[in-house]
Amino acid sequence: MRTVFGLVLVLGMALAGFAVYMVKGYVADTESALIAERQRAAQIVETVEVLAVNSAKAFGDTIMPDDLIAVRYAKDFLPEGSFATKEDLFPEGMDISRSVLVSMDANEIVLSSKVTPQGQIASITQTLRPMMRAFTIYVDAGTGVSGFLRPGNRVDIYWTGLVGPTARQDETFLIGSSIELIAIDQSTDRNSTQTVIPRTVTVQVSPSDVARLAQAQSEGKLSLSLVGSDSALNVVPDGDQAITLPEPPEAPVVVAEAPVEVAPAPQTCYTTVRRGTEKVQMEIACTN
Incomplete structure (x- = not known):
């Protein structure tokens, strides 16, 4: 009887130890699963719904409500100027189009910088x-x-x-x-x-x-x-002078010499004096 009791006791302790081991393993697996789930939850990126074109659009193409689809985009990386609803993109009515200023691929989100104001056509004035x-x-x-x-x-x-x-x-x-x-x-x-x-x-x-x-x-x-794209240095601010025309060379300075006044020769006056049969000229003072 004592032998049977001892065997039962040993068997019970073995079963209890096995049960503890199984429970410990289950708890460890559960904790690992919870940790993995928390890590996956932390990696989930919050997204928002924005409008995108459903086909490729070139410069000048019009955009109407039928040209749009809704796509999910990471909220933290959403570019400025996106549109969440068609009402945001067409505030003046769904029948007034917008025009494309920058080419867009299919499923590319629509940005305000890539389209004209509602009702305007794409032209050089927008650039x-x-x-x-x-x-x-x-x-x-x-x-x-x-x-x-x-x-x-x-x-x-x-x-x-x-x-x-x-x-x-x-x-x-x-x-x-x-x-x-x-x-x-x-x-x-x-x-x-x-x-x-x-x-x-x-x-x-x-x-x-x-x-x-x-x-x-x-x-x-x-x-x-x-x-080159990396060489555009010293770009002049908008509105400032960026074009400088060459200046013609200065004309050489010619120094004109002042005219030299020549003093008039002194005036000499004479008179004729007869001496016998000879005529002699004698200098006299000029009276004029």
């Missing part, structure tokens, strides 16, 4: 900054960087011509640095990949610089040099 004016420069393959220019690029402008009325040979001068292009021919699309030889480029400069460029273009030839 002009305050206090700035647009001026067109005529170019060819040689003076227009062989078709590698794009709206948004910056260029140096060189002028070649005769400096001053006495010049006999053309000279070339840098008259403007890091001037921004806003259009190539009639296109303001910065994302265009088409390479063409432009006939005109349009720059934005101050009103006074428009007059200087017009004078330079009428009196000589303008050429462009493309500036």
Whole structure:
């Protein structure tokens, strides 16, 4: 009987130890699962719903409510100028469109900087900054960087011509640095990949610089040099003078000699005196 009791006691203690081990393992697994769940919850990014275009849009395309879809976007990284609802994008009514200023891909969110105000069409006026004016420069393959220019690029402008009325040979001068292009021919699309030889480029400069460029273009030839994106240094603030025309050389100063007055020769008067048969001239004082 004592043997049976001892066996039962040992078996009971073994079962109790096994139960404790199983409970301990279950608790550990549960705690690990809770920790993993907390980590996953911490990694969840809060998103918000914003409007995006449902197909690719190029410069000048119109946007209507049917061209939009709602997409989820990370709230902490949402760009400024997005639209949450169609009412935000079309406050003046769903039948008044907006136009695209910057090309957009399908599912790209709509930003206020990429579209015109409601009811306006896309034109070069939307790309002009305050206090700035647009001026067109005529170019060819040689003076227009062989078709590698794009709206948004910056260029140096060189002028070649005769400096001053006495010049006999053309000279070339840098008259403007890091001037921004806003259009190539009639296109303001910065994302265009088409390479063409432009006939005109349009720059934005101050009103006074428009007059200087017009004078330079009428009196000589303008050429462009493309500036690298990392080399556009010392960009002139909007409204300030960015174009400087060459000054003609100063004319040499000619010193005129004062005329020398020649004193008149002294006047001499004579009279004839007869002495016998001879006539003799004698000097006398002049009476006049």
